[in-house]
Amino acid sequence: MNAKHMIFIKCLFVMLMCLSGCGSNPKSAPVDSESSVSPKPTLDAVSMPSGIDESKLSNEDAIEGYIVKKENSRILVVGRHSTDDSVNGGMNDSYSAIWFSDVTANVEIGQQVKIWIKYGELMDSYPQQGEAEHLVVKSGLKPEGARMSEAEAILQALTSLTDGSWEIPIIKDVHYDAADSIWKIFIGQNGDNRGSEIQVSDEKDSKEIPAIRNCPDAIIDWADVLQWGGVQYSRNDDADLSKLKHGNKLGSTVYMMSDHACSDYKTKDGDATLLPTGTELYEVEGYDPTYRLIAAGKLYEVSENPKAKFISDLYDIEGRLEKVSFESTQDGSLLHDFSDVAAQSFIKQFLALEYVGFEKVYSSGDQLSDKNKVFIRITLKDGTHFRISYWLDQNALTPGAFGTKELHSIVTGQL
Structure with a gap:
């Protein structure tokens, strides 16, 4: 990335x-x-x-x-x-x-x-x-x-x-x-x-903290993300972790990009944008770690996984659905829920979609705009929820898939 x-x-x-x-x-x-x-x-x-x-x-x-x-x-x-x-x-x-x-x-x-x-x-x-x-x-x-x-x-x-x-x-x-x-x-x-100042924390097992040198940028827009095991994760800002339990420790971050990396830096395993070096990473008990991690009391969920072939390979949520809802594209507030039947049909169609990655969706040639976009909230039985964006005209969804006619029909029928 x-x-x-x-x-x-x-x-x-x-x-x-x-x-x-x-x-x-x-x-x-x-x-x-x-x-x-x-x-x-x-x-x-x-x-x-x-x-x-x-x-x-x-x-x-x-x-x-x-x-x-x-x-x-x-x-x-x-x-x-x-x-x-x-x-x-x-x-x-x-x-x-x-x-x-x-x-x-x-x-x-x-x-x-x-x-x-x-x-x-x-x-x-x-x-x-x-x-x-x-x-x-x-x-x-x-x-x-x-x-x-x-x-x-x-x-x-x-x-x-x-x-x-x-x-x-x-x-x-x-x-x-x-x-x-x-x-x-x-x-x-x-x-x-040119040269670099490398800062090393005075700990026997610490990792280097390269200071920024010769960056071509003045400002970079950092999102709260990390990479582990080849998978990239983004923080779920709205997650309630009260019902989630820490699983096994996976390791620790080795590099904080904020204040230390330029915009052309390529992320590697152990890198995080905002988490300090040495932040411990944990599995979420009961979930595949390629879907979710816990770090510093925050929930991180998959955003990119090059090994995934279907949406179900990204999201370990089969059998965990509570409800599907529409959110406001203005402020993210809850609008209304899908019917129970429509919610189950939607999630079945959604998980079966081929995962192509968001870059392919974005560069497909069709302009993605806010005019034809809806926010869909997927709420799980553990009380957590996450959002996907759906561009109706292009039948395209995050995190990187093209919908079927049946899925499109389900969504438009619930508007």
Whole structure:
């Protein structure tokens, strides 16, 4: 689903320093552009190989940086300092990036390392490639009061970059905000003057909260929706949950789109527009979870399910009908009920309709307007109800179906 269908985000625009797309030699004299990091490393956690006297190694042959990728025994390390390559026709703010092979130390993505490069082993490409003569992992990067280490926060931030465009992510700045218990990681990439601030909640099992960057929109209309198991749900604002019971816990939301996503963002499982990250999702006892969920004391009902073939695959309501009614298209107030016979005939016809999706209904070529639309309220025995829209001239209904002649006759006969 495209987030352009949803509400009220203000976009922030952040322009990071321009990053170079060409290689740079880590042995060049670095220009220190490092932003504040809390705290500074205090100890060496891992070294490879052990027993080497680092005082006898030349710092000119070393790179200090972050592990941003790991593939078997290879690691990609990106420098913490920018280098000025403008004298050679390059950029004045480029970052070293080196793939190191045959790394036997127990290292992880997000860790800060210092690596001495074997002389003559560096291939001049971007990223460069080589072998490590000596490797040290820095520890002590955990601010007082923080639950997560810097490495854990960076790992979560890097994990959020799932669109495939971050081939060589550059860790520009890492900062821990103790007041809000939030890690803020600025990430850029060579050859691109844009970047992102990724905010990570200081919880061991938290998910990243990417802040808005470079959005093309000023305002987006958010509806209260979520996605789980490939199904998209919308909040039923009018639902009375007093007779509904929580079933099994399904999981928790992992991303809140409001204030964090642009309109071109594609929703994924665990995403919600307005529910905070970590909101627990529950089945509704007695109902198929592809039809209904409960989250934060609210009822969410299916709006789109790509696996559904018939309306009955969407709505788990067979045998649960209380009544069918007309609502005002002006204010949603109740107008009058169908007869009992008409209600049962309608629901039978409705559930048997082929589900084609609302996009197909909307793009069918016939203009859908309010002039020929009626609201139909379907009330269930548990006291809850939901609304469908029915365009009489086009014989089209939400959530995405075309009616039969018999269904059309039933509805018009009850007006």
